[in-house]
Amino acid sequence: MAVYVIMPKLGFNMDKGTLLKWRKKEGDFVEEQEVLFEIETDKTVMEVEAQTSGVLRKILVTEGEEVPVTLPIAIIGDGDEDISKMIKEAYQKLGKSEMTEEEPKAAKRISQGIAGKREIEPKKEKEESKKFSPRAQRKAKELGVKVQLVEGSGPGGAIIEKDVMSYYQSHKIKASPVAKKIAEKAGIKLDAIEKGTGIAGRIMKKDIEEALDKTEEMKKIEKKIPYTGMRKIIGDRISQSKFTAPHVYFTTSVDMSKVIDLLNRFNQDSEKRISINDFLVFTVAKVLSEQPNINCSLLGEEIVYHKDINIGVAVALKEGLIVPVIKNADKKSLSILSKETKKLIKLARERKLMPEDYNGGTFTISNLGMYGIDNFTAIINPPEAAILAVGTAKRIPVVIEERVEKLVVRSFMKVTLSVDHRLIDGAMAANFLNRLKYCLEFPKSLLLC
Incomplete structure (x- = not known):
């Protein structure tokens, strides 16, 4: 019979804890009194043991999350029993939807791996089948354009020189002469600026100056760490x-x-x-x-x-x-x-x-x-x-x-x-x-x- 693993209350004043590390993965068998996870309180870091034996069916809380005490953080049960109702109830208590960005990485890898295989393989075949003329290849090398990204307009979809030039012009970073000069002198890459304030997104002097200010501010900061x-x-x-x-x-x-x-x-x-x-x-x-x-x-x-x-x-x-x-x-x-x-x-x-x-x-x-x-x-x-x-x-x-x-x-x-x-x-x-x-x-x- 499946049971919840909860965030333990380890002291009178403890009302929440941070899950630091899972010692087991989804699908692993867990023995009673075996260390299952580590938590951090305002006082210390503690190893927490499993209170029952079984398969770690579902991880509901990822590493680094802060959870109120007594709320469910995982489910342990038999390998084949239906735990869908328990998962739904747990997510409601945790204030999560059933599919969130905080879903355990193991679960993501399974679903993404299947979907990714279906999507990537045809794309790879398509890229490998692209044809391009020698002049197009030379021009792409000269301009630093990846031919795989260019759509061909030649016979049978072949990439010709005109296609490379068209792609280069449409993706070329537009900047005023003054902006280019300041950026070159300051060592700022124009492609690091997402969009300029000029017409059609043209990068202007003002945009470079703002980028310079941000760079100077970042130099003054040695490091940032989360206040958690x-x-x-x-x-x-x-x-x-x-x-x-x-x-x-x-x-x-x-x-x-x-x-x-x-x-x-x-x-x-x-x-x-x-x-x-x-x-x-x-x-x-x-x-x-x-x-x-x-x-x-x-x-x-x-x-x-x-x-x-x-x-x-x-x-x-x-x-x-x-x-x-x-x-x-x-x-x-x-x-x-x-x-x-x-x-x-x-x-x-x-x-x-x-x-x-x-x-x-x-x-x-x-x-x-x-x-x-x-x-x-x-x-x-x-x-x-x-x-x-x-x-x-x-x-x-x-x-x-x-x-x-x-x-x-x-x-x-x-x-x-x-x-x-x-x-x-x-x-x-x-x-x-x-x-x-x-x-x-x-x-x-x-x-x-």
Whole structure:
């Protein structure tokens, strides 16, 4: 019995996916749990397995198409059963007619191959039977005319010199002397201009100048790529976040000298290094457990305060940004959290994250310190209510007060908290940042907790 293959829903926020690649062709037999196709979401690229065995009877969606979740993209069934009704219903759901330009290439090749064979072979015989005089052949060579395109008027349809001249004159590109001169000087081929603005399509000076302008514009463009796939989905989501959630920003400078000294000592005696980013995730999780009013989301008409503290770590990819999530970060030791963070970042860069690896975040950290960025503001990752933007730690001279004032060099780092002002007010954000600053400037107290 034939069944539909549908675009799977791989996450709570996923409403559509892009079909990247079919692993099977129409007519191939597919085993249950065998990889059938690949899709791209706003987070990752996933291989999708067949849920049943059978023949891949019909591919309804071509590579590169974006399809809403749960809609049919193919049909698997027995090799001889009638699936015409299923195809019709599927096309209606997809908003397609039964024969569209997006029909699978395999189906096109079958129909075009049969029709093409019938049409091309007689034409080929006709071309091979054409006769032309020696003078016509010489003239055609001189003028660069293909004799196969010329209709003959001589005895028995033979092509004579007059036919070649007539064809050449009728297909000759007409251009004004000035246009010809400018085109020759600029290296523009007249046959590249479809039709001139002069009488009977004559190419004029104005047409050459317009062609020159287009050529200059094209030289300024290095390349063009379509705004689709992961980049478009990310763009749509952050645009929605920026224009829906009123963002408010709070920045402070943190003395990271003690954290850096602590990590240097720890990493000397350990094979597995702990990074500043690992320590940040660890610290933020602890502060969120103390101040749960930051760990919230607006879902519909309700403010939801999350029991779990799931920290998203923004990872830059060539195609865009992805945010793997460390679940229950506040309940993990620094070493375990560091190991898990590194593993998720590696999977993210290899595009091997599973949906559970990037769903369920309640707070995000975006760290551009490794790129030498001093300070920036980040856009909240919906449906979360806050995101922490982290800059680089820079050694700067500062005046400190102990018994007397003195000038010392310390490593300072700027952090900026972006919050959804509908859920988090200024005092709440300030309290969070002040507590985070204290924990980072006195890290031993945090480790003893």
